[in-house]
Amino acid sequence: MTNAKIQKEIIEKALNASTFAEAKAVADLLVANGAQYERPVGDRYNNFGLLAPSGSSYEYKALELVTNSQDAVLEKFAHMSLGDLDKVPYQSPAESAQDLLGELNYQQQADLVTVSIRESDPPTRSSKRVTIVNRDFGCGMEPAAVPGTIFALGSSHKTSRIWQQGAFGVGGASTYRNARAVVLVTRRAPEMGPAEDRTTVAVVLWEAQGKGQSAYYQVTTEWPADRDALPWSAPASVYPEFAGGTHIALISYGVEGFHRARSGDERSFDTVLNTRLFEPVIPVRFTNAITRERKEYLRGLGRRLADNPSKERFTDDDKMLYSHDGNTYHLPVTYFVFPKGKDASGKELPGARRKFVAKNHALVFTSNGQVHHHWTPDQFKVRTDLVKLADRILVVVETDDLPIELRTALFTPDRSQMLASEAAIQLEDQVADFLDNWNGLTEINSKIVREAIAAASGGASGLGVSRKIAQALKVSGFGMSGGGNAGGGGGQGNGGPRPRKQVETYADPTTIEGPDKVIVEEGRVRYLQYLINAHDDFLDTGRGQLTFQTDHPDINPDENIVIGRLRDGYVRVQLQVPEGATEGQFKLDAQLDWQKASGGIGPTMGYTTTVEVVDEIGKGGAGGGNKGGKGGSGGPQVAVIWKTPEEYGEGLNNAIPGVVDEIKAADLAANPEYAELAQLGETKVPTIVLNSTYSSLKGYLSARAKKLTEQGAKDAADRYAVGTGLGLLFLHEERKKIAKAGGTPPSEDYVAAEKHEPPQFEWTPEIAGRRVLLGGCLHVQDASVVYA
Structure with missing residues (x-):
């Protein structure tokens, strides 16, 4: 066999390698044909630890190779168009792609960046291993460039190129650890x-090296004696069918969902890519070679949602004020609320979130259209008051308005999560606050809550149980973290949003109303609500213009005030008081200039609000405390309701005995048993929702049915409810503490404990006083039964 034939064979076998044996065969051919030396990836032995991602899913990490491919295409087209890459003028990857590739349609662009999934260790369904092949027709690499680019760690030639996505030089290489080989x-x-x-x-392979493992590849001269030792190469003329660009295959790559049979699943590759690359700079062509599905053109979830509108999916957008280091930024925020996943018969609805969004994505932070951090539904539920939307919502927070150096400091190098920095913590807290004060979301959430709890508790009373639990909590001194709008939300008592009355709207407004006075801490954002009784499009079309002026010396209306959308007669306004702002009372003047629907100028309208700037709002200030009454005092407020998973919907399922949701008292009052709580308005009440069809409950009651009277059976059910309710409540509070301590996901121990057998004893104040949490399970001293 001639030398050219051998070279062609090596290239062909490398391009077709899908299994570890095939990749190893290519490596052996390289060794036999001049590449008998080894060089470690990143030029570091024991590089196993250096290749570890920062806690993110390996399925998400696989997308790093896609963004590398997109960058390679941008680099090629920038060179072809402009020559000198150091003089490329674009300020973002999206801008460069739009200008450089604008003459190509989306299919032609996607043909430049392709991904295919091949079977690796059959059967894929049980092995959960696939081969992911990325092929781009971008700039490609010369042999000398390989060690310092795709096989480097911790450095990147793209660091100063804001028109490309790469920055740290660690993204693609972090996938190697999860593959048996890389070709x-x-x-x-x-x-x-x-x-x-x-x-x-x-070919990258793994071998034992001292105390650990090292990833290495073959080179033609001895390394490190030759610090520039190069990988094997051949003249392109021996295999001209391989056009310029890069092919990289992750061989036998461990996955959780990519192996599933069909596209469109919340774990499938296409759904994950569309979600994580929400607005990709270049579309991607995808082929699932395992199922022989036709090729798909993936253009991002943003495009997919726009191309598939639904009357059952609610969406809106606004801009959120965020300040850092004395500068104020306006970050676009969009939400999508999907219809519930299943109908009354249990059939899955076509517009459900899981048909569009990757699993465990309730909120995403994007930069350059790519997800850099996300909240799971559990985290969304813990961080916000929108308890019924966690399994149906997707919120997109775009951070592109922030300087690139700030974005780089917010997120980990592998774009998997936020760093534990003050700026990141402030951003996440402010996003939660922003959502909790978004009228559209709070009303959707309240409607779902009211519908879920309006009926009586399935024939069983929860009121008596709730009083027993409240009494036990009072005796044990258990502190509840619900009950009010503490924090940055701008509650009613401080001049924030008030409960909204229904407003009749007109083509031409007749009034504007706002808060008379607001109290704002310096360095915080408050949400003010103004009534303008005009149709929703009144401000959007430009017929009406709402502006603000203030005599506060440190508040710049253009920077520190953001006016939201007019919806149902109300508009939300964000007011930010900068750090170190002058304290005292000042005027905030709202002015509405507008044109009549019939033509001509309408009379100018205005409203003046007194803004009191303080260093810190006193703990005993407005908005705290109960106002007395039958249901408003007597210890911690707790509610208990019995529901089936079908009745309650999101959050409750047959695998758990119940859930705890913090529900506004006004919404809870939709249940006749708790009508008296309506007077507490927006106050959050921890509500224990018990699963009335839970198998362990049925077993517990049936085992005693023959021995108990009707009243005895009711008492047994109440004992179950008190014990289980307290257990769930303690777990709920502990999970909140964990999740709010830097946004760390709740411990799996706590999640698992919720699914275990409930305690079967009567919970007395004495027992409650001796509770102790160990390892995520509730143990009761001096009692024969434990919650574990």
Whole structure:
């Protein structure tokens, strides 16, 4: 066999390698044909730890190779168009893609960045291992560039290129640890003017190295004696079918959902890519070779939602004020509330979130259209008061308005989560506060809550149980974290949003109303609500213009005030008081200038609000405390209701005995048993929702049915409810503490404990006083039964 034939065979086998055996065969061919030396990835032995991602899913990490491919295409087209890459003028990857590739349609663009999934260790369904092949027709690499780019760690030639997505040089390499082998085939695109047109082949394998493992690839001279030792390459002419660009295959890559049979599942590759690359700079062509599905053109979830509108899906957008280091930024925020997942018969609805959004994505922070951090439904539920939306919502927070250096400091290098910095913590807290004060969301949430709890508790009373639990909590001194709008939300007592009355709207407004006085801490944001009784499009069309002026010396209306959308006669206004702002009382003047629907100028309208700026709102200030009454005192407020999973919907399922949701008293009052709580208005009441069809409950009651009278059976059910309710309540509070301590997900121990057998004893104040939490399970001293 001639040398050219051997070289062609190596390239062909490398391009077709899908299993570990095939990848190893390519490596053996390289060794036999001049690449008998080893060089560690990143030029570091024991690099196993260096290749570890910062806690993110390996399925998300696989997308790093996609963004690398997109960057390679941008680099090639920038060179072809502008020549000198150091003089590329674009300020973002999206801008560069739009200008450089604008003449190509989305299919032609997607053909430049392709991904396919092949079977690796059959059967894939049980092995959960696939081969992911990324092929781009971008700039490609010369042999000398491979060690310092795709096989480097912790550095990047793209660090100063804001028109490309890469920054740290660790993203793609962090996938290697999850693959049994990595096969690289690359050729510098002829358009890039390489010194020599060659096709490079390298195979990354793992071997024991001292106390750990190292990933290495073959080179043609001994390393480190030759610090520039190069991988094997051959003249491109021996296999001209391989056009310029890069092929990289993650061989036998461990996955959780990519192996599933069909596209469109919340764990499938296409759904994950569309979600994580919400607005990709370049579309991607995807083929699932395992199921032989036709090729798909993936254009991001933003595009997919726009192309598939639904009357059952609610959406709105606004801008959120965020300040850092004395500067104020306006971050676009959009929400999508999907219809519930299943109908009354249990059939899945076509517009449900899981048909569009990757699993466990309730809120995402994007930069350059790519998700850099997300909240799971559990985290969304803990961080916000929107308890019934966690399993139906997707919120998109765009951070592109922030300087690139700030974004780089907010997120981990592998774009998987936020760093535990003051700026990141402030951003997440402010997002939660922003959502809790978004009228559209709070009303959707309240409507779902009222519908879920309006009926009586399935024939069983929860009121008596709730009083027993409240008494036990009072005796044991258990502190509840619900009950009010503490924090940055701008509650009613401090001049924030008040409960809204229904407003009749007109083509031409007749009034504008707002708060008379607000109290604002310096360095905080308050949400003010103004009534303008005009149709929703009144401000959007430009017929009406709402502006603000203030005599406060440190508040700039253009920077520190954001006016939201007019909805149902109300508009939300964000007022930010900068850090160190002058304290005292000042005027905030709202002015509405408008044109009549019939033509002509309408009379100017206005409203003046007194703004009191303070260093800190006193703990005993407005908005705290109960106002007395039958249901408003007597210890911690707790509610108990019995529901089936079908009746209550999101959050309750047959695998758990119940859930705890913090529900506004006004919504809870929709249940006749708790009508007296209506007087508490917006106060949050921890509500224990018990699963009336839970199998352990049925077993517990049936085992005693023959021995108990009707009253005895009711008492047994109440004992179950008190014990289980307290257990769930303690777990709920502990999970909140964990989740709010830097946003760390709740411990799996706590989640697992919720699914275990409930306690079967009567919970007395004495027992409650001796509770202790150990390892995520509730143990009761001096009692024969434990919650574990």
